[in-house]
Every structure is written in C-alpha cells, then in structure tokens.
Amino acid sequence: EVVLTQSPGTLSLSPGERATLSCRASQSVTSSYFAWYQQKPGQAPRLLIYGASSRATGIPDRFSGSGSETDFTLTINRLEPEDFAVYYCQQFGTSPFTFGPGTKVDIK
C-alpha cells in the first residue's frame, strides 16, 4: 500500500499569504495518478489538481501543484477567505487507492 504523509498537519496563515502544502509518498507514484482535493466543513471534497500539476475545471490559477515520484506540493498564492479548508492528496495508480491524512489551512 502507498502511504501518503502530509505536512504540516495544520497551517495557520493570514489572507494574502502563500500556503505551501507537502505530500510525501512511501513509494514512487506516477504523476498522472496523483491529485489534490479541497474540503470545506459540511461539504463534499472538490478536485483541485490532477496529474500532479493540472488545475481542474474552474479552479483559480492561484492554486498550483508540482512534484514527482515521492514528493508533491500544493501551493496557494495569495490566500483568499474561501481557501481556508482541509486539503487532501491522493494517489490512484496502485490499489488500494490512498488519501493523505489532510492539511488544515486555518486563519491566523
């Protein structure tokens, strides 16, 4: 099983700041099979990034993804009030598909 570890667990930032979220895999993941999701309280998750670096439909360009193999990063430039949420990374290249434990981005 590919174990995904996300850091930090919680990121406390102010609107306008940049958020850098990390996801590390226990073994190499093909970039095509890597994604990031955002979840707000009481809502279903939403796809942000697929293929490690491609933005999903309707996702603002302040969100960007990068990385390969075992190290992936989600960057949110100029945090907006609606960006404070929990972010999950995921790999679906190998069954069982796995999610990271999540990084909560909250308001400082």
Next chain:
Amino acid sequence: EVQLVESGGGLVQPGGSLRLSCAASGFTFSRYALNWVRQAPGKGLEWVSYNSNSKSTIYYADSVKGRFTISRDNAKNSLYLQMNSLRAEDTAVYYCTRSNSSGRGAFDMWGQGTMVTVSS
C-alpha cells in the same frame, strides 16, 4: 444538471446489511469509472471501492474486502454498494465519485454523501 446523488444510508445494527445507490445524471455514465469513498465523523477520506466503466476491473480497500460489493448498471446510470457484515467502524458518510477517465482517474465529481451509522 451534471450530478451524482447517493441514497440508501441509515441506521443499521452490527452484522447487518445495507445497499447504497448512486444515481448519475448529466453525463454519459458508461464512459467513466466510478468509486465509493467514505469519511468517518471528524476523520479523513478513505477510498472504499473502484469499478471501471466496463465493469471489467474492480478494486476494494482491505478494510471492506469480502464484505462489500460494488456494482453498476450502465443502463440505469446507477452505481451500487452492497454492504454486509457491517461493523461500528463502517460508520461514515459514503460518497459516490466519478473518475475523470474510463479507468483510473482523479475524482472529478462527488455526490453529497449518504450517512451510514452502524450501532445497536
């Protein structure tokens, strides 16, 4: 409208069974792989099961293997999850999700979720 709508959740006793359904609309259902993902109260996301568009490939999480069965009816635009021998740790919101591919793909559509509570 493009959407996934889950139903069938509820309260069930340990050892019991439940069948979840997911009705899809607004897209060509048979072209996409589908998944079930769950989220226990206050916890993170856990992938449960995958079904390719042609039903030829099915995967399960180890935690549900042998107890849960995923199926789909492309004629009815519906995905199902038959859950047997339910345990307290199966208590969660269950989401139906679409992969952005006929095979393995990112989960680009999510339903609103249906709550399953396993308790005596």
